[in-house]
Amino acid sequence: MTALAVSRPRRSSRGALATRLRIVAGVAVSVIFLFPIYWMILTSFKDQVDIFTTPPKFLFTPTLAAYAEYMQRADIVKRLINTVIVATGAGLLSIVVGTMAGYALARIRLRGAATFGLLILLSRGVPPIALAVPMFLVARKLGVIDKHITLILAYSTFLIPYVMWLMRSFFMALPRELEESAMIDGCSRYGAFFKIIVPISLPGLLSTLIFSMILAWEELLFALVLTSRHASTIPVAIAGIAGDTVNGANWAALTAVGTITVIPVVVFALLVQKWLIKGLAEGATKG
Amino acid sequence: MGTVQIRDVRKSFGTFEVLHGVSIDIEDGEFVALVGPSGCGKSTLLRMIAGLEDITAGEIVIGDRVVNDVAPKDRDIAMVFQNYALYPHKNVRDNMGFALRQRRVSKREITERVEEAARILGLEPLLDRKPRQLSGGQRQRVAMGRAIVRNPNVFLFDEPLSNLDAKLRVQMRSEIKELHQRLKTTTIYVTHDQIEAMTLADRVVVMNGGVIEQVGAPLDLYDRPASLFVAAFIGSPPMNFFEGDFVDPTTFALADGTRLKLPVPDPKGRRHGTIGVRPEHFTLEQSGWPATVSVVEPTGSETQITARLAGRSIRVLIRGRTATRPGEAIHLGVEPELIHFFDAAPVPALAEMEDVA
Numbered sequence: 001m002t003a004l005a006v007s008r009p010r011r012s013s014r015g016a017l018a019t020r021l022r023i024v025a026g027v028a029v030s031v032i033f034l035f036p037i038y039w040m041i042l043t044s045f046k047d048q049v050d051i052f053t054t055p056p057k058f059l060f061t062p063t064l065a066a067y068a069e070y071m072q073r074a075d076i077v078k079r080l081i082n083t084v085i086v087a088t089g090a091g092l093l094s095i096v097v098g099t100m101a102g103y104a105l106a107r108i109r110l111r112g113a114a115t116f117g118l119l120i121l122l123s124r125g126v127p128p129i130a131l132a133v134p135m136f137l138v139a140r141k142l143g144v145i146d147k148h149i150t151l152i153l154a155y156s157t158f159l160i161p162y163v164m165w166l167m168r169s170f171f172m173a174l175p176r177e178l179e180e181s182a183m184i185d186g187c188s189r190y191g192a193f194f195k196i197i198v199p200i201s202l203p204g205l206l207s208t209l210i211f212s213m214i215l216a217w218e219e220l221l222f223a224l225v226l227t228s229r230h231a232s233t234i235p236v237a238i239a240g241i242a243g244d245t246v247n248g249a250n251w252a253a254l255t256a257v258g259t260i261t262v263i264p265v266v267v268f269a270l271l272v273q274k275w276l277i278k279g280l281a282e283g284a285t286k287g
Numbered sequence: 288m289g290t291v292q293i294r295d296v297r298k299s300f301g302t303f304e305v306l307h308g309v310s311i312d313i314e315d316g317e318f319v320a321l322v323g324p325s326g327c328g329k330s331t332l333l334r335m336i337a338g339l340e341d342i343t344a345g346e347i348v349i350g351d352r353v354v355n356d357v358a359p360k361d362r363d364i365a366m367v368f369q370n371y372a373l374y375p376h377k378n379v380r381d382n383m384g385f386a387l388r389q390r391r392v393s394k395r396e397i398t399e400r401v402e403e404a405a406r407i408l409g410l411e412p413l414l415d416r417k418p419r420q421l422s423g424g425q426r427q428r429v430a431m432g433r434a435i436v437r438n439p440n441v442f443l444f445d446e447p448l449s450n451l452d453a454k455l456r457v458q459m460r461s462e463i464k465e466l467h468q469r470l471k472t473t474t475i476y477v478t479h480d481q482i483e484a485m486t487l488a489d490r491v492v493v494m495n496g497g498v499i500e501q502v503g504a505p506l507d508l509y510d511r512p513a514s515l516f517v518a519a520f521i522g523s524p525p526m527n528f529f530e531g532d533f534v535d536p537t538t539f540a541l542a543d544g545t546r547l548k549l550p551v552p553d554p555k556g557r558r559h560g561t562i563g564v565r566p567e568h569f570t571l572e573q574s575g576w577p578a579t580v581s582v583v584e585p586t587g588s589e590t591q592i593t594a595r596l597a598g599r600s601i602r603v604l605i606r607g608r609t610a611t612r613p614g615e616a617i618h619l620g621v622e623p624e625l626i627h628f629f630d631a632a633p634v635p636a637l638a639e640m641e642d643v644a
């Protein structure tokens with residue numbers, strides 16, 4: 001009895017210490033990862049003089065000069081619009097195709113379905129650089145270089161397998177009887193999928209959609225190879241500014257464009273987190 | 288018309304046949320229970336009736352239609368699953384009304400029918416709740432409600448009560464029976480609980496290993512089991528079995544040489560066989576089969592005695608009370624019409640039987 005009474009508080013205080021250590025470690029890691037982003041955003045509001053002061057200034061008069069300058073250059077606005085079009089297009093296309101494929105893999109008993117699914121997954125193992133050049137050649141032959149649709153299709157090649165596998169495991173966690181019940185209640189398989197499975201999976205679907213859009217948003221290689229002016233995206237612009245050897249790196253421009261690129265990603269990531277937590281709390285998989 | 292005919296139905300998954308030719312005729316309004324040990328193919332058969340599994344061979348007829356190629360939604364059936372399969376994103380009202388909405392029934396009629404079903408099942412206060420806000424018993428009721436608003440030709444139940452605790456299970460059992468007496472809808476009810484099957488059904492179909500062992504009214508199965516399997520499966524506590532040789536028509540010799548006097552000869556005149564006596568059909572006599580009491584368990588209304596006879600454990604159930612003590616020698620008698628004769632065969636493992644009962 002006494003031993004228990006003594007050991008208990010000691011154990012809980014050790015637990016509390018462990019929790020505190022974990023929090024400290026978490027904060028430290030976050031600082032290490034977030035500091036470059038913080039530094040980028042800070043720099044984007046400095047003028048040229050402040051940027052090059054040593055030691056670096058944390059307090060300065062903020063200026064929107066870099067933003068004003070670069071937003072006025074039409075190609076940044078246009079590239080932003082391109083990026084939105086391509087990320088949205090690729091995200092939507094992949095979520096529709098990938099979700100339906102994932103559902104089929106999760107539910108329909110078909111010989112070779114597992115092998116087929118694995119093959120699609122394996123295709124993700126091919127390094128993108130190995131695909132970029134052939135894609136460029138094909139696109140040129142078809143005369144679709146520098147078009148939104150080309151980039152959307154190119155992105156779908158890696159987004160569809162991604163969506164498919166995520167949604168497949170999501171659907172496998174749902175009891176089969178849900179669709180069966182709907183099919184007895186008067187739905188076709190399509191009806192059961194769209195009226196029951198899709199609404200239940202909405203949190204997972206939205207999260208996957210957002211993740212896919214983020215992946216498309218920040219993709220550089222295909223964008224660099226497959227577009228030049230008309231359909232070019234923001235990451236290409238950043239690469240251009242950073243690699244500008246004629247005028248030297250324009251830090252203000254780089255950080256301003258970088259900040260513009262990062263903001264939607266952060267917003268999206270926060271949305272995903274909210275939906276994911278909501279989905280989990282609702283116990284979407286509970287029969 | 289809610290008749291169902293199952294004609295020599297077979298089912299294979301790949302090359303593995305799980306139903307080896309099953310035929311049952313179910314009349315309109317009948318309550319039929321499919322019962323059998325785990326893996327015997329009950330659910331598979333029910334799902335074939337529902338249209339959720341293809342029929343490998345044979346025919347299923349509902350009403351006057353062969354439904355082999357009819358989609359589940361066009362079979363005019365309703366099914367209650369073991370896990371209820373309530374739509375988690377719809378409230379109780381919409382769960383119950385979903386099938387009617389699919390059928391384009393008018394809004395007003397849906398409301399009426401859902402409310403009527405809710406009233407029958409005592410679900411009125413819960414209509415606006417989501418499934419996750421309901422207890423297990425309430426979910427079960429909603430699943431039933433979803434089936435009855437449809438007013439289908441046939442109800443299919445797949446172990447609807449096995450997720451409930453024992454007390455609720457008994458209560459829901461009588462509610463299902465009451466519901467059937469009121470609606471008189473043809474019902475096919477899968478369970479592995481023989482008591483559920485016996486108490487609910489007009490007719491019980493005992494399945495084993497993908498074939499039907501016996502079909503009959505509950506008490507027929509109890510009184511006249513057609514096989515050792517049915518004898519072992521139906522009845523609780525289970526029947527006692529003894530394998531041995533008929534030395535003469537009324538003397539039965541067990542393996543260890545013990546001789547049991549039989550009140551009647553085996554009608555089939557076997558040389559070697561298995562005899563069976565239900566625990567409740569033994570009586571304590573001055574002379575008869577000799578046994579030694581090992582455990583006495585009184586419950587007030589009856590007393591269960593575990594005894595040893597020829598080195599094996601047997602069970603005896605005595606009405607009322609008895610002064611018998613452990614270690615005491617007793618003699619067991621059995622009425623002529625209460626002894627069963629079977630071909631010698633391995634008795635289905637009791638552990639499994641009890642596990643599923």
Ligand SMILES: Nc1ncnc2c1ncn2[C@@H]1O[C@H](COP(=O)(O)OP(=O)(O)OP(=O)(O)O)[C@@H](O)[C@H]1O
Pocket residue numbers: 300305323324325326327328329330331332479
């Ligand atoms: N989709 C499937 N693929 C392959 N085999 C299956 C499939 N579904 C069922 N089986 C097999 O068919 C046999 C019968 O299964 P079924 O589910 O009908 O049994 P059951 O009598 O309902 O058992 P339980 O009481 O455990 O529910 C089992 O051997 C099972 O392994």
Ligand SMILES: [Mg+2]
Pocket residue numbers: 329330331
């Ligand atoms: Mg089953």
